Structures are given as structure tokens and as C-alpha cells.
Amino acid sequence: MVNHRLECIDAGSEYCPCYLAETDDCIICSHLQGKEFCDCNWNGVCVYQDFYWLNEKKKDIRKTIEAQIVDKKIIGSDILILKIKVTKTLARQLMQPGSYIFIRDPNQPFFFDVPMSIMRVDRQKTEIDVAIQLLGAKTKKLLDCGEKVLLKGPYWNGLLGLKHLKRLKEKNILVIARGIALAPALLVIEYLLSHKNKVTFMMDPGKMGKIFIEDYLHDLDIEVLRVNLRAEEGLAMVKNLLVYGAYSVVYSGGSDKVHSRIWNQIKDSGKDVQFVITNNGKLCCGEGVCGSCSLKLKDGSTIKMCKTQLEAETLIGGRYE
Ligand SMILES: Cc1cc2nc3c(=O)[nH]c(=O)nc-3n(C[C@H](O)[C@H](O)[C@H](O)COP(=O)(O)OP(=O)(O)OC[C@H]3O[C@@H](n4cnc5c(N)ncnc54)[C@H](O)[C@@H]3O)c2cc1C
CATH class of the missing domain: 3.40.50.80 (Nucleotide-binding domain of ferredoxin-NADP reductase (FNR) module)
Structure with missing residues (x-):
């Protein structure tokens, strides 16, 4: 069932169309959900048209990059603050409220990727600050980071x-x-x-x-x-x-x-x-694929929290009541 209040945070961005278009699971486009008719609530560039012009392939995905840690601070017993140098483009992209990245220690495998919100962006110096509460395996391993950290982004559905x-x-x-x-x-x-x-x-x-x-x-x-x-x-x-x-x-x-x-x-x-x-949401791949953030709403539909932009009320009605 298509819930007309669903929107995709990546729609119209340089990361749309994505894997979900290739598998008929697009969050907003009815054609890219395998239907015959055109019935979406998106008023930006047509996702189906973009997909068609790309020979029915997704656009390039976000890459993991190695970034320089400029400063590291520990506050109290369980907060680590990292200042990280990023590119000019990434700094600009991460200024949106709700922006986040996945980070991990370069010595750890991909499943140590952990979602972290952007706390502050210095656009002049192209640096970002993240504050990490040290809780379990993924966050505690970030303490081992030397001068580098692996970073994947930008993501916006925070x-x-x-x-x-x-x-x-x-x-x-x-x-x-x-x-x-x-x-x-x-x-x-x-x-x-x-x-x-x-x-x-x-x-x-x-x-x-x-x-x-x-x-x-x-x-x-x-x-x-x-x-x-x-x-x-x-x-x-x-x-x-x-x-x-x-x-x-x-x-x-x-x-x-x-x-x-x-x-x-x-x-x-x-x-x-x-x-x-x-x-x-429990976000792991950030691409709507791994399923860790799937959530069933009251209307029976299952959404991917990493990409789906909802009204807070829909979620509160669906999850808390
Ligand atoms: C969009 C977003 C932004 C976030 N921003 C920050 C931030 O700025 N600073 C910060 O300290 N934390 C942030 N978190 C939470 C952080 O990702 C989790 O605390 C971290 O994943 C815990 O992993 P762990 O292995 O250290 O601990 P675990 O022992 O595995 O988990 C500790 C707690 O974190 C939750 N958690 C575990 N894995 C994930 C996951 N992949 N996604 C979300 N929650 C998870 C668990 O359910 C549990 O409640 C953010 C989460 C999301 C979804």
C-alpha cells in the first residue's frame, strides 16, 4: 500500500535514483514500485525519468572516505568529541538540520559503521564536529582512532x-x-x-x-x-x-x-x-536496503527509517500509542 504521506529524503538528490529503484521498491515513485500508473506526491524532478535516462541504473552511491581527525576531546567518562576535516562540498551538504554520517575506526570492518549526527559545521575551515556517547562495541572502538577516521555521507534523515x-x-x-x-x-x-x-x-x-x-x-x-x-x-x-x-x-x-x-x-x-x-531508527546501511531500520506502521505498511521522511505524528501514532 502506498502511504501518501511518505517522502524520501534522497529524492531529487545526487543519490536518486538508488538501489530501491532498481528493485521496484522506490519509496515515492509508483512506476518504480512496479505499478502501471503514475501516482506520486513528489513535485521535484521525475525519479522515473531520471532512472530511464540512466539506462535503468541507480546513480553512484556514497563512498567511504578516510578523513583527518583535527582534534579529539573527551568529556567526563563517556563523551568523545571529534573535529574532522572534510571536503568543501561535504561541509556544505552537512549543514542541513538532521545531517549525519557513518563513521568507524579504519582498523575495523564495515559493520562497525555507526551513525553520528553533525553537531557543528565550520564552513570556512571545512571541519565538522561530532559528539559520541560511548555505549557499546561500535562507539567504544572509536576511541582507538588515531589521526584518521573512515566516514561515509552525507545522510540527511536524522x-x-x-x-x-x-x-x-x-x-x-x-x-x-x-x-x-x-x-x-x-x-x-x-x-x-x-x-x-x-x-x-x-x-x-x-x-x-x-x-x-x-x-x-x-x-x-x-x-x-x-x-x-x-x-x-x-x-x-x-x-x-x-x-x-x-x-x-x-x-x-x-x-x-x-x-x-x-x-x-x-x-x-x-x-x-x-x-x-x-x-x-536503528540505521545500519543508510540506503534502505539492509532492513535494520524497517518499521511497521499502523496502516500495515513497512517503511525504512533511514530514508523515509515522516510526519512526527504519524510515527508517534504508529509506534507509541
Ligand atoms: C540518525 C542518528 C544520529 C545519531 N547521532 C548520534 C550522535 O550524534 N551521538 C551519539 O553518541 N549517538 C548518536 N546516535 C546513536 C548511535 O548511533 C548509537 O548510540 C550507536 O549506534 C550505539 O552503538 P554501540 O555499538 O556503541 O552500542 P550498542 O550497545 O550496540 O547500542 C547502544 C544503544 O544504541 C542503539 N544502537 C545500536 N546500533 C544502532 C544503530 N546502528 N543506529 C541507531 N542506534 C543504534 C542500541 O539500540 C542501544 O540503544 C545516532 C543515531 C542515529 C540513528
């Missing part, structure tokens, strides 16, 4: 409901993030500020107990508040802001539980705001 962020100009936005998800929130905030929006940033240090992005906040013209999203008072703070503020969009960075708690405050506030959330 956020769901992205189109709501893209439309904003001169609006008030409530950005809420907890734990390691404070990292991707910075890229979102920089994007919002560059479009003349006003940002209130609620930060919850989470289990790490430390706001590891503090050094990155100095240059940002935003209102910053501390919150504990696991406490009733913290959630009441969120609701209060929603009731008395005039926010167009609420952004939630954190676990599915965090999204759910914030969603409940939005519903209780009675305000009509758009919801944008971090994508917590």
Missing part, C-alpha cells in the same frame, strides 16, 4: 518532520533536547537563527549529568533554560511555555520516551504547533 523546519522564517521555536541529543540540536538552532527565527532552548543533561555543548552556546543569540524532562516539574515547565508562548514548532531531541512526553505536553496545552523529532 530528523522527522523536517519540512516544518524548512518553512520557518521570523517565528518562535521551542527546541528541547536531552542527553547526547543536545548535539544535533545545535545544527538545528544555527539553521533556525540563519532564517531569523527566535529560539528558546530547553536543555536536559540527561543521565550524563553534564551539558557537554556549553562551549558551543556562547555565540548563539537564544534563550537557554535548564529542564529535567523526567520530573513532573520539568514537563510542567514545557507545558507552561507552550500555553503562554507563541511557538510555531516544537523540536524534540532525545529517546522515543522523550518525544512521547513532549508530545503529551503539546496535546495538553491545546496549542496547534508542528512537531519535529530526532530519528531514533
Whole structure:
């Protein structure tokens, strides 16, 4: 069944058409799903036409490259921050909110590839910063990286409901993030500020107990508040802001539980705001092929979280309720 709210993050990009077009599994094109009729909700360059002109072959895929680690910092017992030199093109491509890469220690095999959000891009120096919470095998092995790291990207589906962020100009936005998800929130905030929006940033240090992005906040013209999203008072703070503020969009960075708690405050506030959330899919290949991020929605359709752009509400309805 084609769900008309599905969009592919890669549609129209230099990575479209992809493997899924070759196997009749394209996320948006009905012809490339093996159907006779033309019935898509994509209004960019026709994916089928592109595929046809390429002699029914996909475009080139993202390559893994060896990149230079410019700086390495360890914060507390479990956060590693890497500053990595990238090409000018990659730096530009990774400025989009929700951008992420796969990285691994060059001495490890491909299955150590781990998705990491872009925290900050320095376009002049063509450097990116990523913050890594050391949890299990893939992340702990990144500690062994010397001067080099293997990097594959750009990928863009780190956020769901992205189109709501893209439309904003001169609006008030409530950005809420907890734990390691404070990292991707910075890229979102920089994007919002560059479009003349006003940002209130609620930060919850989470289990790490430390706001590891503090050094990155100095240059940002935003209102910053501390919150504990696991406490009733913290959630009441969120609701209060929603009731008395005039926010167009609420952004939630954190676990599915965090999204759910914030969603409940939005519903209780009675305000009509758009919801944008971090994508917590288990992403492994990033190309819609390996199946690790497959998710069954309530309508019975199965989607690939690495490529499918959904409304946050669709996911919350499909997964949490
Ligand atoms: C788009 C995206 C952006 C992310 N950005 C960051 C970031 O900026 N910083 C950061 O520290 N972490 C980030 N993560 C989470 C990070 O990828 C996982 O913590 C990491 O994969 C854990 O692997 P591990 O082997 O160290 O631990 P494991 O012990 O294997 O897992 C620890 C936790 O991570 C989850 N996890 C394991 N493998 C994956 C996977 N392939 N994709 C997603 N979750 C997984 C597990 O379910 C478990 O909850 C991001 C995840 C996604 C999907």
C-alpha cells in the first residue's frame, strides 16, 4: 500500500535514483514500485525519468572516505568529541538540520559503521564536529582512532518532520533536547537563527549529568533554560511555555520516551504547533536496503527509517500509542 504521506529524503538528490529503484521498491515513485500508473506526491524532478535516462541504473552511491581527525576531546567518562576535516562540498551538504554520517575506526570492518549526527559545521575551515556517547562495541572502538577516521555521507534523515523546519522564517521555536541529543540540536538552532527565527532552548543533561555543548552556546543569540524532562516539574515547565508562548514548532531531541512526553505536553496545552523529532531508527546501511531500520506502521505498511521522511505524528501514532 502506498502511504501518501511518505517522502524520501534522497529524492531529487545526487543519490536518486538508488538501489530501491532498481528493485521496484522506490519509496515515492509508483512506476518504480512496479505499478502501471503514475501516482506520486513528489513535485521535484521525475525519479522515473531520471532512472530511464540512466539506462535503468541507480546513480553512484556514497563512498567511504578516510578523513583527518583535527582534534579529539573527551568529556567526563563517556563523551568523545571529534573535529574532522572534510571536503568543501561535504561541509556544505552537512549543514542541513538532521545531517549525519557513518563513521568507524579504519582498523575495523564495515559493520562497525555507526551513525553520528553533525553537531557543528565550520564552513570556512571545512571541519565538522561530532559528539559520541560511548555505549557499546561500535562507539567504544572509536576511541582507538588515531589521526584518521573512515566516514561515509552525507545522510540527511536524522530528523522527522523536517519540512516544518524548512518553512520557518521570523517565528518562535521551542527546541528541547536531552542527553547526547543536545548535539544535533545545535545544527538545528544555527539553521533556525540563519532564517531569523527566535529560539528558546530547553536543555536536559540527561543521565550524563553534564551539558557537554556549553562551549558551543556562547555565540548563539537564544534563550537557554535548564529542564529535567523526567520530573513532573520539568514537563510542567514545557507545558507552561507552550500555553503562554507563541511557538510555531516544537523540536524534540532525545529517546522515543522523550518525544512521547513532549508530545503529551503539546496535546495538553491545546496549542496547534508542528512537531519535529530526532530519528531514533536503528540505521545500519543508510540506503534502505539492509532492513535494520524497517518499521511497521499502523496502516500495515513497512517503511525504512533511514530514508523515509515522516510526519512526527504519524510515527508517534504508529509506534507509541
Ligand atoms: C540518525 C542518528 C544520529 C545519531 N547521532 C548520534 C550522535 O550524534 N551521538 C551519539 O553518541 N549517538 C548518536 N546516535 C546513536 C548511535 O548511533 C548509537 O548510540 C550507536 O549506534 C550505539 O552503538 P554501540 O555499538 O556503541 O552500542 P550498542 O550497545 O550496540 O547500542 C547502544 C544503544 O544504541 C542503539 N544502537 C545500536 N546500533 C544502532 C544503530 N546502528 N543506529 C541507531 N542506534 C543504534 C542500541 O539500540 C542501544 O540503544 C545516532 C543515531 C542515529 C540513528
